[in-house]
Amino acid sequence: MLYYIFKRVLMTIPVMVIVALFVFLMLRLSPGDPAAVIAGDYATAEDVARIREQLGLSEPIVVQFTKWLGQLAQGDLGTSIFSNKPVAELIAQRIEPTMLLALTTIIFSVLVAVPLGTLAAYRAGSWIDRVVMLFSVGGFSVPVFVLGYVLIYILSLNLKLLPVQGYRSPFTEGIGPFFAHITLPTLTLSVIFIALIARMTRASVIEVLEEDYVRTARAKGQSEFKVLMRHALRNAAVPIITVIGIGIALLIGGVVVTESVFNIPGLGRLVLDAVLARDYPIIQGLILFFSFIYIVLNLLIDLSYSLLDPRIRY
DSSP: OHHHHHHHHHHHHHHHHHHHHHHHHHHHTSSSOHHHHHHOTTOOHHHHHHHHHHHTTTSOHHHHHHHHHHHHHTTOOOBOTTTOOBHHHHHHHHHHHHHHHHHHHHHHHHHHHHHHHHHHHHTTTSHHHHHHHHHHHHHHHSOHHHHHHHHIIIIIIISOOSOSSOOOOTTTSOHHHHHHHHHHHHHHHHHHHHHHHHHHHHHHHHHHHTSHHHHHHHHTTOOHHHIIIIIIIHHTHHHHHHHHHHHHHHHHHHHHHHHHHTTOOSHHHHHHHHHHHTOHHHHHHHHHHHHHHHHHHHHHHHHHHHHHOTTOOO
16 A cells, blocks of 8 residues: 555656646747747837846756746745735635635535435436436536526525625634535536536446345345445445545635636636736646645545555555
């Protein structure tokens, strides 16, 4: 097991290098002069020269990439062109809302989707199964921003139950205001996540329920609840955990839109502001940061396989 962990950690290094190379070339090989594009249409020659110097675009591309990798190894993601602040500092300032929104979304989605998918599998072909599948299809079909505005209209403007926008930190302003402001964004992001997990849970549990050991457990007189939880769901957990890892990519993409809709000052808003301002160092730093988070989470999911299924040994 320790050898497998060490091996997987080493495998993340070339993956991150490839991601870094892609992010680096995204700016350098884009059509036109990157410095002129960043500076804008009304920039002077001095502004363009200043940006080229700041980004090191005058040096050979191999030298640029080597220096950039050296900076990354020291935790330096560069400096914002317009705010003149370190990108790592800007990410640190915005990371709390995004991470807490992602955490509440994952927890809520798993708590809702796994029981729904299990129930749909147990009652396959019934009206419950059809309702769950209809919800799954709808969850994939409705765009995140549309669902967000619908929930704002219903729960905030009409019923006056929740605030429309904003964010309150649980560490400085209390748990109550935090949950009041995070509920709508969490519900918005959770719909597509719940649809994905519930669909996979249903398919996996249905497959396991047809196995011989499930029939043996029932023949021994075990309750249906125990059969579902101890035998069916546990043995169906590996594909469910896998799809949760895949869904994290959807979650990262949805955060950008959701934070814009609900005016949450997180990394999603930082991405949008950087794209609109054409602040390439921030965009590069955020892509690397999200890629690192995604790789680490997938590593943790892979390591959880042996805990969920004793047949798997690394």
